[in-house]
Amino acid sequence: MKTPPFKLFQPKTIEEAISISSNFIENNEQFDWIAGGTDLLPNYKWHLNTKPNVISLALIEDLFHLDSTHIGAMVRLHDLANFADAHPIIKKAAASIASVLIRQSGTVGGNIALDTRCFWYNQAEEWRRSIEWCHKCDCDTSADCRVIANQNELCVATYQADLAPSLMVLNAQIHLCGPDGSRDMPLSEFFELDGIKRNVLKKGEIITHLTISDDANSWEGDYQKLSLRESWDFPEAGVAAAWRYSSQSPSEGLELRIATTALESIPRLHNNITNEALINKSTIDEIAAKLRLDVKPVNNTTFPPNYRKKMVEVLCKKALDGMKGELT
Amino acid sequence: MSGMSNTPHVPMIPTGEKTSWNAMINSRNFDNINIDSNAILLDVLRDSAGMLGVKRGCDLGTCGCCAVLIDGVPKLSCLTLAAETKGKEITTVEGLADGAHLHPIQKTFSECGGSQCGFCTPGFLVVISALLHENNNPNDKEIKDAIEGNLCRCTGYQQIIESVHAAADILNSNEGVEDNTIAKVDPHPGIDRVQE
Numbered sequence: 001m002k003t004p005p006f007k008l009f010q011p012k013t014i015e016e017a018i019s020i021s022s023n024f025i026e027n028n029e030q031f032d033w034i035a036g037g038t039d040l041l042p043n044y045k046w047h048l049n050t051k052p053n054v055i056s057l058a059l060i061e062d063l064f065h066l067d068s069t070h071i072g073a074m075v076r077l078h079d080l081a082n083f084a085d086a087h088p089i090i091k092k093a094a095a096s097i098a099s100v101l102i103r104q105s106g107t108v109g110g111n112i113a114l115d116t117r118c119f120w121y122n123q124a125e126e127w128r129r130s131i132e133w134c135h136k137c138d139c140d141t142s143a144d145c146r147v148i149a150n151q152n153e154l155c156v157a158t159y160q161a162d163l164a165p166s167l168m169v170l171n172a173q174i175h176l177c178g179p180d181g182s183r184d185m186p187l188s189e190f191f192e193l194d195g196i197k198r199n200v201l202k203k204g205e206i207i208t209h210l211t212i213s214d215d216a217n218s219w220e221g222d223y224q225k226l227s228l229r230e231s232w233d234f235p236e237a238g239v240a241a242a243w244r245y246s247s248q249s250p251s252e253g254l255e256l257r258i259a260t261t262a263l264e265s266i267p268r269l270h271n272n273i274t275n276e277a278l279i280n281k282s283t284i285d286e287i288a289a290k291l292r293l294d295v296k297p298v299n300n301t302t303f304p305p306n307y308r309k310k311m312v313e314v315l316c317k318k319a320l321d322g323m324k325g326e327l328t
Numbered sequence: 329m330s331g332m333s334n335t336p337h338v339p340m341i342p343t344g345e346k347t348s349w350n351a352m353i354n355s356r357n358f359d360n361i362n363i364d365s366n367a368i369l370l371d372v373l374r375d376s377a378g379m380l381g382v383k384r385g386c387d388l389g390t391c392g393c394c395a396v397l398i399d400g401v402p403k404l405s406c407l408t409l410a411a412e413t414k415g416k417e418i419t420t421v422e423g424l425a426d427g428a429h430l431h432p433i434q435k436t437f438s439e440c441g442g443s444q445c446g447f448c449t450p451g452f453l454v455v456i457s458a459l460l461h462e463n464n465n466p467n468d469k470e471i472k473d474a475i476e477g478n479l480c481r482c483t484g485y486q487q488i489i490e491s492v493h494a495a496a497d498i499l500n501s502n503e504g505v506e507d508n509t510i511a512k513v514d515p516h517p518g519i520d521r522v523q524e
Contacts, residue, residue: 003368004366006366037409041409056412101402105403
């Protein structure tokens with residue numbers, strides 16, 4: 001498959017990259033960012049939302065910094081998975097992404113900003129033509145959504161990246177930089193519930209890095225995922241959980257966070273469930289059952305929604321297995 | 329027909345802007361290669377550098393047939409922009425052998441049945457050579473982790489794992505691999521040869 005033609009730009013600093021993107025915005029030209037290329041290039045080969053200009057972040061050294069509280073957007077997933085000072089939940093999630101060959105190229109920023117996926121969208125042009133196009137990609141054709149019939153307002157493509165829920169349960173902050181300056185926010189506020197819009201990134205804005213608070217090491221946790229094959233595949237469901245408690249009064253001082261991925265258009269923290277569970281001293285089985293009811297997968301990935309919901313309950317129990325004794 | 333001659337030629341797949349590219353491929357310097365700015369490394373290696381050992385499989389990062397070493401790190405050439413590898417050292421399957429001496433994994437692949445139809449073999453050899461460079465005595469789990477990005481539809485992987493163990497034995501014995509151009513048997517037994 002040939003990639004469609006585009007002009008590649010390779011800035012060496014963040015300022016240079018933002019100035020290139022600002023120019024495109026001023027001239028009303030379309031462009032994309034490319035980090036590792038393991039998400040964008042397959043999409044381009046399938047002629048999905050291609051742009052005539054692509055700005056590469058591969059030469060910007062500032063984006064490669066990695067330490068225990070700072071993860072640069074261009075840090076390779078393989079390096080994060082093997083970084084001794086990374087939090088165990090993050091390492092486990094990073095190591096579970098795709099295959100080692102993809103992780104050698106794929107980046108943290110690219111995984112966070114992964115394009116949403118759908119059975120009707122991630123297909124070749126001829127295939128999409130045969131179903132009279134897809135709402136997410138071929139918008140100017142007035143195509144209807146194939147998942148939720150008779151509408152083309154809402155895209156329900158699924159967010160299938162592994163890192164976000166693990167970073168969310170550790171309360172990570174995401175840092176952005178664009179033509180209007182820099183800003184940061186909790187990662188849980190970064191995503192927007194629309195398979196086309198996906199997140200709050202404005203035109204010309206990039207993810208520079210993520211920060212994790214110093215007290216992250218006091219949190220224990222786990223990440224569990226469901227996928228068709230162990231290697232390469234995107235998650236069909238993913239549950240990250242983190243908890244901590246004071247040694248003096250385990251039951252009183254318990255804090256718990258649970259986040260899910262690959263079940264909706266965004267990864268989501270389930271604070272409503274965990275807060276209620278702590279107040280009512282719910283069991284792990286009760287939390288898992290409530291989580292199953294709280295997620296709303298649609299029929300656009302390999303496994304059917306009902307199976308993914310059932311498996312969320314199983315994954316939640318497995319992820320919370322390490323805190324047995326605190327909640328029974 | 330006369331109208332058609334005035335029609336400007338429009339290629340079916342338009343190309344991007346041209347740019348100059350250079351790299352050290354299999355210890356050979358490739359200078360001033362003219363590539364499209366959106367060129368994929370796999371296309372440049374096969375079409376411009378003539379490294380046909382790099383295979384195009386799925387072209388989407390699933391199968392690992394196109395794996396090459398970029399500065400010693402195994403990566404998928406089908407998902408790498410050529411422009412981002414400018415000036416780097418690239419090793420393809422053609423660069424694994426040392427003259428007439430095969431890399432140990434090449435020798436053991438042929439002896440242990442690690443290769444059947446052979447299409448996925450270049451990707452496996454490149455990835456395993458990088459593994460053996462880092463770890464000359466990998467266990468089964470380390471081998472499986474290293475080759476998780478490579479698909480083989482023939483062997484069932486067991487022969488590949490056996491090949492890696494056998495290659496590790498050769499590396500640890502320091503005996504090396506014999507020159508495979510030396511005939512091991514007389515191709516015409518019974519015929520007196522003219523002594524030189």
